[in-house]
Amino acid sequence: MALKKRGAGFYLLIILGGALLGSGLGDLVGYILPSGVVRDFFTNAITPGVNPPLTINLLVMTLTLGFTLKLNIIALLGIVLMAYLLKWF
Secondary structure (H helix, E strand, O other): OOOOOOOHHHHHHHHHHHHHHHHHHHHHHHHHOOOOHHHHHHHOOEOOEOOOOEEEEOOOOEEEEOOEOOEOHHHHHHHHHHHHHHHHO
16 A cells, blocks of 8 residues: 655644544533543643734734644544544545
């Protein structure tokens, strides 16, 4: 099986798709499970990002730039699953 040459955008799409899928499933699990240690394990997330956002005042307009990622354990599992499925595309 020959390796396909793919761009960095394709891999970024796979990672973001997996994180999005996993975060959605994590929120769904959070709604289903009762309060407790198991729910906290699946729903607690780390949120790295730019905090506070960068604000640039250009006199005519003001630009605010920033981002925050919300990663929980199911989002990481979603990224791993998407990376595994990557070999078929």
